[in-house]
Amino acid sequence: MKNVYSNIYSFNKKTLKKSVNSLKLGNIVSLPTETVYGLGGNAYSKTAIKKIYKIKKRPKSNPLIIHYYSFKEASNDVLLNKNFFKLYKKFCPGPITFILKKKKSSKIVSSASATLNTIAIRFPKHRVVRTILKSLNFPIAMPSANLSSGLSPVNPLDVYDEFKKKVKIIIDGGQSKIGIESTVVDLSGKPKILRPGIISPNQINKTVKIILPKRNLKIKSPGMLKRHYSPGLPVVLNQKPSNDKHAYIIFGKISDNRVNYFNLSKNADLKEAAANLYKVMRKIKKKGYKKIFVSRIPNIGPGIAINDRLRRASK
Numbered sequence: 001m002k003n004v005y006s007n008i009y010s011f012n013k014k015t016l017k018k019s020v021n022s023l024k025l026g027n028i029v030s031l032p033t034e035t036v037y038g039l040g041g042n043a044y045s046k047t048a049i050k051k052i053y054k055i056k057k058r059p060k061s062n063p064l065i066i067h068y069y070s071f072k073e074a075s076n077d078v079l080l081n082k083n084f085f086k087l088y089k090k091f092c093p094g095p096i097t098f099i100l101k102k103k104k105s106s107k108i109v110s111s112a113s114a115t116l117n118t119i120a121i122r123f124p125k126h127r128v129v130r131t132i133l134k135s136l137n138f139p140i141a142m143p144s145a146n147l148s149s150g151l152s153p154v155n156p157l158d159v160y161d162e163f164k165k166k167v168k169i170i171i172d173g174g175q176s177k178i179g180i181e182s183t184v185v186d187l188s189g190k191p192k193i194l195r196p197g198i199i200s201p202n203q204i205n206k207t208v209k210i211i212l213p214k215r216n217l218k219i220k221s222p223g224m225l226k227r228h229y230s231p232g233l234p235v236v237l238n239q240k241p242s243n244d245k246h247a248y249i250i251f252g253k254i255s256d257n258r259v260n261y262f263n264l265s266k267n268a269d270l271k272e273a274a275a276n277l278y279k280v281m282r283k284i285k286k287k288g289y290k291k292i293f294v295s296r297i298p299n300i301g302p303g304i305a306i307n308d309r310l311r312r313a314s315k
């Protein structure tokens with residue numbers, strides 16, 4: 001990956017040092033996580049946070065998730081509670097984000113949390129970001145590495161497509177295994193889910209009682225934009241296209257397979273479908289399709305998160 005992609009680096013001792021130094025200087029680095037690729041910066045540095053919002057064109061009202069190596073480092077900035085420790089023990093490190101009350105003594109730049117008195121924290125599992133977090137004495141503020149309201153990147157080339165050489169360092173950590181963003185759980189009051197993810201509401205409810213939504217999750221949280229995760233093409237849900245000119249995202253075994261059909265999982269595996277969702281939507285866009293139709297996806301387990309992203313992509 002030389003020449004064109006000269007800002008994409010494989011991960012080794014040298015590039016670890018390069019990334020760490022860059023972050024220490026208040027610069028932005030794109031890092032792989034198990035969910036999606038992120039744009040990381042020092043959460044204690046005003047300049048770094050400013051750079052993240054600017055390069056993503058992210059509205060100032062949309063707060064960032066702060067990434068830590070372990071709960072010990074997080075305890076400097078937020079008030080950890082019983083529910084947090086229960087879920088932490090069960091799911092961390094992993095694809096889950098917690099909203100907690102900010103400590104008065106916290107050093108998190110206030111613009112990183114859109115001046116709220118709560119902070120979103122996560123402990124990512126991917127080896128690369130964990131190694132980097134371990135080498136730093138500050139947490140990393142890191143939204144997904146895409147222009148605001150677009151599709152999250154799931155490999156280094158996606159990040160390159162979004163920002164070209166504007167991001168000086170992109171670390172190649174392979175394809176993101178989970179492929180959609182973390183589950184966001186608000187633990188600052190009565191526990192509730194703000195954004196569904198691969199860890200489902202039912203799984204969380206087994207450990208901490210949450211308010212379970214009856215049907216679709218009505219999300220009311222700062223920055224939870226209605227239109228988000230958009231491929232930049234019209235998306236029509238639960239409908240088959242009337243001709244072969246439009247792309248059709250399908251799920252499960254299907255007898256009549258055509259070139260404009262893109263299957264999220266032939267085995268009808270919702271986890272696999274989630275991992276393929278953004279990959280498939282980027283592929284469809286690259287192929288030049290102008291409209292995407294999507295067949296019905298079961299609204300259970302990871303399907304809840306898939307439907308949430310599709311619904312917002314269709315706005």
Ligand code: AMP
Nearest residue numbers: 063064118119120143144221222223224
């Ligand atoms: P992203 O970085 O795009 O994966 O999105 C992170 C999401 O976490 C945002 O859309 C926010 O709505 C949510 N979030 C971050 N911080 C907070 C917070 N303090 N309170 C509520 N939601 C938050």
Ligand code: MG
Nearest residue numbers: 143144145152
């Ligand atoms: Mg994002």
